[in-house]
Amino acid sequence: MVKLIINGKQIVADEDMTIMEAAKENHISIPNLCYLEGIHKIGSCRICVVEVKGAKTLQASCMTKVSEGMEVNTNTERVRKARKVLYELLLSDHNKECLSCKRNLNCELQELGKTLGVEETRFEGTRSERTIDASVSIVRDMSKCVLCRRCVTVCNEIQGTGVLNAQNRGFDTVISPAMDLPIGTVDCAFCGQCTVVCPVGALKETDAIDTVWNALHDKSKRVAVQVAPAVRVAIGEEFGCEPGTIVTGKLAASLHALGFDDVFDTNFAADLTIMEEGTELLIRLKNALTGVGDVLPMITSCSPGWIKYIEHQYPQKLEHLSSCKSPHTMLGALIKSYYAEKIDRSSQDMFVVSVMPCTAKKFEIAREEMKNEGVPNVDAVLTTRELAAMIKEAGIDFMSLSEEDFDHPLGMSTGAADIFGLTGGVMEAALRTVYELVTGRELPFDKLHVTPIVGLDQVKTAQIKIENPLKAYDYLDGITLKVAVTSGLNGAKLLMEQIAKGESPYHFIEVMGCPGGCITGGGQPRSDDVDVRSKRLQGLYMEDEGKVLRKSHENPYITAIYEEYLEYPSSHKSHELLHTHYVMRGEFNELTKERFVLQPNIPVKRVNKKGVEEEKTHTAQSDVRRKREEMVDIRILALEAENARLKSELEDALETVDIYKQVVAENISKRDLKIHII
Amino acid sequence: MSVKSNNCSCCTQDDTQKYDEIANIIDLYKDKEGSLIQILHHAQEIYGHLPLDLQRFIAGSLNKPLSEVSGVITFYSFFSTKPRGKHTIRVCMGTACYVRGGKKLVERLQDILEVQLxxxxxxxxxxxxxxxxxxxxxxxxxxxxxxxxxxxxxxNKLESILSKY
Incomplete structure (x- = not known):
């Protein structure tokens, strides 16, 4: 512990702390921008500078460690002035179309300007070119980027994908995939974690709101919506709730209020997934243990970011993936077949919207594999954030809605489905059903929670010994089932390396692409609460424990759909609708021709040399022409600038020469004088 | 995991040899921390420039993200991602040369060579x-x-100078 003084106040802080952390603990808030508690501190924006007695320059408080006897001032005139100048410099190369920006009033840069009391922008000059790189999942608008590099940290260190990095140098620096490749053409998993940490509107999900409004207004369509488990524990935050607040009833009510014809629950399909995936696991175990041979460990396939990751990084290991589609595409397939038949509509009449905590789901529905008879299983994916925006746009007072239920027959679910939204949840749900199916007894854990795989650790493992199974499962007698759970792609890499080396001891692995699972997926509300993960985790476990039915196989609607339509798990029908296959893509996309670039007609406003705004339609051709024109412009500008610089250099040089001439003349006259004196 | 880029369409027999040479260099430096720049220097020396395919090859062999490799290449002006000519012409634009007509040389050379800077x-x-x-x-x-x-x-002297090459 060290003693120091911040703003005249004597405080005690841990010696490992930075000034920022020590100040925060003592309720002194230091404005900052690039800093992200616990994840990212590189001091690139310098907004958090403070005055430290004895130090010549201002210090970035997010980087500077506290020390004994230190005297810090966070609010001097020098500090305030410096912050304002830094802020204005950030603005000088920022696309300030705030009113039409998706992040308007939800932007950390805007908020910071307010905090710092900045009322003018004095620096105008060359600005970074506005290019929009749109993929099916993520849109990059680098004219808004402030180079804070949070996305770089998340992409490289947290997720280990390394798709985004700083390219070029100086003013030309841009955070981008290699060689300006569009993000839809590289090995991006579309996990969207970068869109969660981006403080401005530079990285965001590809908009689906308009598509969904259009469908809702189209009288010829029957529009069904479904919501993922993790949405109900997070969307409340957009309406002022504490993180972790469960708002399932209001969520269903808001979807009815928005005008969706059918409000279904992806949870139903989560229960269905357990039936299909559990059966697949038992088949694989049987084949492996009885000498027929099969691929183990089997790995879950609910997370499309994870799927894209393995397709790029381990294309030779795709046979480890469960063949199950993800729950929302399963439900989409059923809405357009089972349900459409029930209400006597054709699959083309149905429009399915999925509300997901995920940006990668937007990519998933664009996959060829997620179509049945040419009709996509799901037509549009909204992120949790996008649905909240639609509810606000429609003028629905979310918090005052009375609770409603999801519609039948695809709206009922068990507690096992709720925990699909958190790391360890799919595994636990599967074990609840598989163990009971095999032994006839309930899973032997307190409250049915498989304790070793509960929590937010990167890799969690558990072993469950199977004794006295039912006769049909003799082959499992005495077997210790080994399972592993991981969330975040760095964790996935660890387990995949084991598999690649042939050293994986596990039978079954659950992987979720985002750290913590879907509760903190790339499409979830942005939160400044550092405990947001554990709060949402607790929320979903509570939702599970509050239900009477907590095992997927107990869901009466699941039993009914097998009796009425699918026959039995892993039947021919269910393989047709609920199972899929994967694509070998390779690290550099070299194994497939599939790309996920969008070429939308986004009007691109840019300021020309005269300061007049031009509106252009952003197409590939005009882009090339524009780029060529701009290159010429830039070259002329560069030469003109060079010319001006050299002229001033020359003037300086001439002035220097004059001065020397004078000095020489003076010296000569002095010498003359001396001579004269002598 | 790493992908041999030498079966890509742009590579000739000659390229395969160069790739092999670069692969040897990579093996030499592979386990040394911070050796990426060294490898890039050698690779540029061998291949002439550092196109995307070669970057992929290097990134794959080093098990580093491609964006990191290209980040380093685009940061340092010494590295080039485009093929370089057999000879490099540099017109001096220092103060003295500039005032004595360097700019005119640039303009004329652009016309003669039909290229931009x-x-x-x-x-x-x-x-x-x-x-x-x-x-x-x-x-x-x-x-x-x-x-x-x-x-x-x-x-007026430019064309006769260029004709020597």
């Missing part, structure tokens, strides 16, 4: 760049072709 001629003979002061102010305006300095060049 930073580009390479279609026949692959010349890469055209400007240089900061090359320390030959007394000989202004000067141009350099590879490591030969031509003094007091004027626009």
């Amino acid at each position: 930073g580009e390479t001629t279609k026949d692959g003979k010349f890469t055209f760049e400007i240089a900061r002061c090359i320390g030959a102010c007394g000989l202004a305006p000067a141009i350099m072709i590879d490591d030969v300095v031509y003094k007091q060049v004027n626009v």
